Amino acid sequence: MLSDEMQALIRSFSAGAVATVNADGTPAVSPKATFVVLDSRTLAFGHIRSPGTVANLRRNPAVEVCFTDVLRRKAVRVTGTATVVRRADAGAALEAAFEAAWDPYRPHMGAYVTIAVTAAELILSPAYDLGFGEDELHRVNLEKLNAL
Numbered sequence: 747m748l749s750d751e752m753q754a755l756i757r758s759f760s761a762g763a764v765a766t767v768n769a770d771g772t773p774a775v776s777p778k779a780t781f782v783v784l785d786s787r788t789l790a791f792g793h794i795r796s797p798g799t800v801a802n803l804r805r806n807p808a809v810e811v812c813f814t815d816v817l818r819r820k821a822v823r824v825t826g827t828a829t830v831v832r833r834a835d836a837g838a839a840l841e842a843a844f845e846a847a848w849d850p851y852r853p854h855m856g857a858y859v860t861i862a863v864t865a866a867e868l869i870l871s872p873a874y875d876l877g878f879g880e881d882e883l884h885r886v887n888l889e890k891l892n893a894l
Contacts, residue, residue: 747863748786752822755815762811766802782843787863792855803828817887818880819871826861
């Protein structure tokens with residue numbers, strides 16, 4: 747489901763914009779920066795300051811997440827079903843993944859949210875259609891960021 751390229755982008759740009767549905771049916775988007783790739787079909791993030799997102803997911807587990815490589819102008823959009831896992835109920839593999847990637851933040855995580863991926867799409871900027879290459883986009887966009 748998640749190709750090697752998609753997994754690499756998510757690992758490099760681990761902040762994802764998480765889209766859920768509020769109780770009144772309106773959309774909600776919230777950034778989460780503690781994502782881990784568990785395998786090609788499963789992602790997870792730590793619940794630190796996510797009361798609205800977690801409440802929405804407990805009510806309706808449908809979720810989409812978008813990860814963006816701002817340098818290469820690529821993104822990965824992931825659709826899936828979320829499960830809120832209390833830390834006390836997390837298995838060894840889930841704990842190990844967060845220990846390896848986000849250990850200093852673990853004491854602040856009240857739970858983990860796993861996402862069973864049902865669809866994933868690599869999205870490319872229209873710049874690629876205009877003939878720009880990945881290396882050129884990386885260079886130009888890095889220069890822009892460094893100029894800030």
